[in-house]
Amino acid sequence: MDSPIRQLIDTVAWVLIDNGRILCARPRGKDVFYIPGGKREGAETDLQTLVREVAEELSVRLDPDTAVHVGTYEAGIPTDEHTVVRMACYTADYTGVLTASSEIEALAWFDLGDRELVPPVDQLLFDELAATGSLR
Structure with missing residues (x-):
C-alpha cells in the first residue's frame, strides 16, 4: 500500500523574546498568529x-552575524493531513x-497562555521555550 504523498512547507522563523513573551505576527486576511518569518525563495539559505x-514583515534589519539556531520543528497542519511544516x-x-x-x-507579545492561538509547529517552539524558562 502506497503512503500518501506528503508536502513539506519549509520555513524559517525569528524568535524574539522580551520579558518572558515572544513576538508573534498576524498576516492580513488571516485569523491566526505566527512566529515572524516565512518560506525560502529558490536557493536561499536559512539566514538569507x-x-x-x-x-518585509517587521521593517527591521536582522544582523545575520548574531543569529543563533534555537531549533528546528516539524508538525502537521490540522486541515491537511498530507502537509508538514518545518520551521x-x-x-x-x-x-x-x-x-x-x-x-x-497585527503584532502581539504572547506568553505560554496564548499557545493555542498559534499553529501546531509554533506550539512546539512554545513548549521548548517554556521548558527552558524563556517563555513564561
Missing part, C-alpha cells in the same frame, strides 16, 4: 530567508523599530 522575511528558528539582534508592514495586520 530570515533577514529578507523579517525586513527552523533563530534568534538574532536587530536594528530599527518593530513595525507591522503592509502584509502584517
